[in-house]
Amino acid sequence: MMLYKITEIADLFVDACLRNDSGELMFLSVYGRDTALQQFIAAMQLRSNDGGIISFSLKPTEANNEPARIFVNVGNPDRFEKYSGRLPKDNLFGNLSHIWIYDPVLIRPDKGTKTGWVILNQSSESAESKNLLTEGIWLLYKKLSPVPLLDDWKEEVTRLHNAICVTWMTDSNYPPVGKISAARLMIDDQFASLISSMIKSGQIGINGELIDVRTDARCKGAEKFVSNAKSVLKPFLSTSQYQSMLELCKGEEGDFFESKFEEMADRISAMPKTYDTQNIADPIVSLHYFMGGSDWYIIEKDVEDGVSQAFGYAILNCDLMCAELGYISIAELVEFNIGFQRVELDLHFVPIPLSEVKNLVERRYGQVAA
Structure with missing residues (x-):
């Protein structure tokens, strides 16, 4: 087993390290005495001018084909979780602890960003590893896809989408260190x-x-x-x-x-989510709801489920003077009714800037929009 020394902290040894395609730490398997490990973890939490480390380097303990030093950026240390254990007391190196430091997205795919990882405790050189990575990626497709996927589609879907959605870390600018292999899936909005x-x-x-x-x-x-x-x-x-x-x-x-x-x-x-348009002077209105003389023009959907707290421009009872921008619950809107009247989504509405919506309603009602 090849070990790598962390050059910034004495007596710490790494047998596996995974970085993302920006060079930031995703997983680290590190051995050392408790004091050295705690010093390392604390240093990652501090700013550099307070004695902290924002990056560190790994140096192979034996000559191999890898660079003399492998650099790792820490990134945001608050995202890390840790799993620790202790080596048996009768080992050759004395009283040592072993800690995994990892980003939880490695074991819990992020459905919000539709991102997940497959990581194996073996190098990607063998055919078995490649097959396991491929199978793991397909399972992630099925878990993260916004539409159901059939297993019969695996070959065609992966053939067309892997080049866009999958990063094979061995082929990246920051390949895994040690005998591990990994791949990342990131499904896009299309x-x-x-x-x-x-x-x-x-x-x-x-x-x-x-x-x-x-x-x-x-x-x-x-x-x-x-x-x-x-x-x-x-x-x-x-x-x-x-x-x-x-x-x-x-x-x-x-x-x-x-x-x-x-x-x-x-x-x-494709609509903007909550706060996406807060710095846009004239945002696009994507949806229009109406009932009688009331209109709701939706600019942003809710960041969680789309409908709980959307944002838009509301006109109630043809009163443009009191029309305003604010949060709108689409979930409540579509349940609202007065007698036989219900709020409906305008299927013929074409997205236009908010300024054009105001011009439109001013011409319709003969009033100046607020």
Whole structure:
């Protein structure tokens, strides 16, 4: 087993280290006496002018093909978790402790950023390691994907998306140190749309069969996956509007309403989240809700679930003088009704800047918007 000395702190030895593609520490397996380990951990928490370390270097204890020094940036130390143990007392080196320092995203994929890691305690040189990494990446795809994925799609999805979504750390500028291997998956915002396009084009199908959704738009199997759009859009619609659209999908205008589901779902997926537009003078309004003389123009969706606390411009009872920007609960909005009137999402609204919305309502109501 190759060991590496931490040059900044005496008597600390590392047998494995993983960095991300920015060179920041993700995982460190380090051995040493308790005092040296505690000194190292404390130094990572301090600023450099207070005697702390923002980076450290590893020096191989034996000659090999690696650089004479391997540099590691600490990054934000607050993200680290630790797992410690103690070597048996009768070992050759005396009373030593062993600590893993790691970013928890390595074991708990981040569904918010759709990022996850696979890490193995063996080098990537063997065929077995490569297969295990590949299998682990596919499991992450299934866990983090915003749309359901079938195992039959594995080969085609990974072939087309690995180059975009996967970083094989052995091939990066900061390869793993020691006998470990790792890969990172980061699914981008366009992934769901690309999967939908693959189904439509017949690249992937249901139950192992390729299908062309264009010629069978309401195929039950295809609908389950292509119309993930329906599940995306559902929280943004009142129950009655959602049910009406589902029924209309079965009629003569089915193609129109199917396309509306997908169009609106894509728009919602790409919308800014809470605080994303706070420094934009004239933000884009993405959604419009209406009921009678009241309008709600949505600029940001809620950062958590999209609907709990959105942000937008509200006009109640045609009163532009009291119209205002503020937080809007879409979840409450779509449940609101007065008699037979319900708040509905405007399926024909086209995203425009807030200034144009104000011009539009001023012309409609003959008042100056606040």
